[in-house]
Structure formats: structure tokens, C-alpha cells
Amino acid sequence: MKLYKMEAIVLRARDIGGGDKLLVLYSREYGKIKVIAHGASKPSSRKRGFVQPFNHTKFLIQRGREIDSVSQCEGVEMFSFIREDLKKIGYASYLAELLDALTPEGEPNEFLFALLLETMRLMNNGDDEILARSFEIKCVGFLGYRPVLDSCAECQGQTGGRIHFSSGLGGVLCEACASADREAVSCDRGVVETMKVLLSWPPVKLRLLKVGRPARNQIKVLLRDYLKYYMEHELKSAAFLNRFTQGPPG
Numbered sequence: 001m002k003l004y005k006m007e008a009i010v011l012r013a014r015d016i017g018g019g020d021k022l023l024v025l026y027s028r029e030y031g032k033i034k035v036i037a038h039g040a041s042k043p044s045s046r047k048r049g050f051v052q053p054f055n056h057t058k059f060l061i062q063r064g065r066e067i068d069s070v071s072q073c074e075g076v077e078m079f080s081f082i083r084e085d086l087k088k089i090g091y092a093s094y095l096a097e098l099l100d101a102l103t104p105e106g107e108p109n110e111f112l113f114a115l116l117l118e119t120m121r122l123m124n125n126g127d128d129e130i131l132a133r134s135f136e137i138k139c140v141g142f143l144g145y146r147p148v149l150d151s152c153a154e155c156q157g158q159t160g161g162r163i164h165f166s167s168g169l170g171g172v173l174c175e176a177c178a179s180a181d182r183e184a185v186s187c188d189r190g191v192v193e194t195m196k197v198l199l200s201w202p203p204v205k206l207r208l209l210k211v212g213r214p215a216r217n218q219i220k221v222l223l224r225d226y227l228k229y230y231m232e233h234e235l236k237s238a239a240f241l242n243r244f245t246q247g248p249p250g
């Protein structure tokens with residue numbers, strides 16, 4: 001009987017009949033992984049409380065021929081403050097779905113694991129909307145698609161005067177390059193500066209960041225388009241895209 005340990009956050013949990021649950025976990029050791037938790041839907045199950053979405057749990061997993069299964073589990077953090085607040089449930093569900101949509105199975109990325117954990121912890125008394133934007137931009141950055149914000153993404157020149165953003169070209173554009181890209185949208189320099197901060201500051205420091213409503217709205221749209229472009233070209237995660245196109249929270 002082959003057993004292995006891991007520490008993971010539950011992204012999704014679905015009843016699959018017979019009292020069993022199919023879990024999608026994001027683990028520190030193995031990245032995204034799907035496992036079965038036998039009997040976890042039954043009221044008497046000791047696993048039940050530890051396999052709910054957003055839980056941070058330690059697992060002992062048993063290898064199976066088709067799918068691995070939970071042998072034992074032990075809760076580390078329950079995130080009850082998320083579960084008690086509908087708005088926070090919405091944000092946490094979005095973070096979990098985004099990470100699920102952006103990552104393939106079995107590719108560990110400790111930065112992404114730590115980012116999700118830290119972002120959820122900070123939701124206890126942080127700015128959920130800013131934390132979600134920071135999560136979005138850092139996620140694509142950790143996956144190798146960091147938007148270029150310091151110079152023109154196309155010609156590497158300085159971006160003086162009016163500044164533009166192009167999802168297709170991967171960042172900000174100078175005026176000359178923007179005039180050749182029909183998709184480029186004009187944006188405020190302050191918005192670009194805020195996006196740099198969202199990308200580079202650790203989430204815990206973001207409480208010092210003050211962002212007005214117009215800038216929040218513009219960043220939300222820019223990042224939504226950027227992520228959508230990335231997902232359509234890289235992942236084609238259709239189910240999430242449909243939900244996502246209606247707009248991420250915030």
C-alpha cells in the first residue's frame with residue numbers, strides 16, 4: 001500500500017454518490033491534484049469537516065490505480081471567517097476557480113500555493129477586492145506571463161505621453177506601437193503604477209495601498225481582459241471562462 005503526505009488547500013469538493021467526494025486540491029508538494037475522499041459526504045465521517053472548499057488540510061494519500069484517495073486528513077486552518085460571509089465566499093471561490101483554471105495537474109508551484117494561502121488569510125481583515133487583483137496579476141506572473149509595465153511591451157521604448165495597455169502584446173505600449181494595435185486601450189499612468197505595486201508588493205503590504213474607485217474599475221477590466229486573453233490562448237478552460245466573462249468580483 002503506497003502512501004504519501006501532502007499539505008493542500010481544497011479548491012473544489014463534489015459529491016459523486018455512495019457518500020464519496022471528489023476533491024480538487026492545490027498542494028504545496030504536487031500542485032493541483034484530484035483525489036477521492038471515500039465516505040466524506042456521510043454525516044458520521046471524520047474527514048467531512050476537513051475536505052470542504054477553502055480548508056487548509058494535511059493529507060495522507062493512498063495511491064490508487066485510477067485515482068488516489070484520502071487515507072487520513074487533519075485540518076490546519078478552517079477559514080471560518082470566509083465561510084461566515086457570503087461576499088468572502090464569493091471572493092474565495094473566485095480565487096480557487098481561477099487557480100484551478102490556470103494550472104495543469106501535477107505541476108508543483110510553491111509560490112502559487114503560498115500566494116493562495118496568504119491571500120485567504122489576509123481576507124480576514126484586508127481589502128478583498130485589492131487582494132483579488134493582486135492574486136490575479138501575481139498568478140499570471142508566476143505562470144510566466146507577467147505583464148510588461150515598465151517600458152513598451154512591443155518596442156521596449158519609453159512610454160511617454162499617453163499610455164496604453166494591450167493584452168495581446170502583453171503590457172503597456174508607447175503611442176507609436178499603440179496606434180498600430182487596434183486592441184490597445186488608453187489608461188491612466190496612475191493605474192499602471194498601481195498595477196506595478198499589485199504585481200511586486202507582498203500581499204501583506206497591500207493594506208498600505210489606497211486606490212480610488214475609478215482606478216479599481218479600470219484595473220479590474222484590464223486584468224480581466226489580460227487573463228481572458230491568456231486563458232483563451234493557453235488553457236481554453238471554457239467553463240470558467242463563461243463565468244469569468246461576466247466579470248470577476250470587486
Ligand SMILES: [Zn+2]
Nearest residue numbers: 152155174177
Ligand atoms: Zn513601442
